[in-house]
Every structure is written in structure tokens, then in C-alpha cells.
Amino acid sequence: AQSVSQHNHHVILSEAASLELGCNYSYGGTVNLFWYVQYPGQHLQLLLKYFSGDPLVKGIKGFEAEFIKSKFSFNLRKPSVQWSDTAEYFCAAHNAGNMLTFGGGTRLMVKP
């Protein structure tokens, strides 16, 4: 069965620090990958998505993610975080004929 793993459950950073959140998926075939963000008290919103082509994907709010097929990874990055980036981040994977499967989430706290 398809699975998605996020190894960092909680991350605390100071403003202006760089961010990298890990995501690994288990499915070996063609897969679409997503990062969602959930701000406190809100629903999930799409940050970025990868379907094919350039493995470096740029999303909203300065986030980007890199798809590395050989490592089954889709890590999320941001060069300089802000206090407003405090949220929970979810990686998700979807392959043809299957469900959107989520990782366990990473809670990011950015200290001002």
C-alpha cells in the first residue's frame, strides 16, 4: 500500500532561518506529490504540487520542493522563514487509481 512519511514531527526555528522538511513516499510508479499547509484553526490549503517535468517546484509564499525520484523524496524548503509560517505542513501523494495519502504532518513553530 502507498504510504507517506514525514520524519520531523516538530520543528522550531527562528525568523530568517532556512527550512527543510522531509517527505518520503513508498509508491514506485508514477505519482503526484503535494504539500499542504494548515494554519492554526484553519483547513488545509495547497502549497505546491508536482506532476511531471522540472523536479524543482515553486509554490506560494516562497516555498519550493524538490522531487528526487531515486530517493522517493519530495522535501519542502524555504530559504528564510517568517513568524507567519507557523503552521502544520502535510506531504501527500496520489497515484493513478488510488487515494490521496497524507503523511503524519510536521508542526513548524517560528520564533519572532
Place this chain on the structure above:
Amino acid sequence: DAGITQSPRHKVTETGTPVTLRCHQTENHRYMYWYRQDPGHGLRLIHYSYGVKDTDKGEVSDGYSVSRSKTEDFLLTLESATSSQTSVYFCAISDEWGVGYGYTFGSGTRLTVV
């Protein structure tokens, strides 16, 4: 989010009582989903629907049933609520299948079973 609403937003219920959560969409999307969100587990799929009266089980369907009598409404019922069903429930919609264009989520229902 615009186009998808969940009701109620919060509910406290007693163990053993039936509970129905409602998801309503105005996007005319074919696919609708119910997820539960629990710390450390991310979102797990409970049930989904691929059309009116067409539903199927997800990863954690035990203790839940769903119905979809109209395109716009997808109901999730806990037949006899248990404390393990205390969670935040999210409805999602999508207009593509098997390609993964991403889902649009509702604002969630926080359910507490006491």
C-alpha cells in the same frame, strides 16, 4: 473555503449516540471525501464518493457510514459514537480522479465524544 461548507463546526456528544456530519459543496465536483485528522496520523480517509449514491470505504471506515443522495451533499454518520472517534473531521472535494489535481478542503468539524 468558498464552495465547500461543513456543519456543524463543533459538536460534543455522548458515547453511544448517533451523530451526522454534513458536507455541502457548490462546485458541482464529482468526488467527495471524508477524512479524520489526529495528531501524528495526518489525515486518514474514512469514506469517499465518486457520484450520487456511489460510495466506498477508505482506510479507517469502521464505525462510520456515508450517504450521498445529491451531488452537493455528502453525509458522514457515526452510528454509535465512541471516544476513539473524537477527532477533527474534514470534507474534501475534487473534480479529477486518478490524476491528483489536489483537493479542496472544508473548514473542518471538531467532534468530541464524552
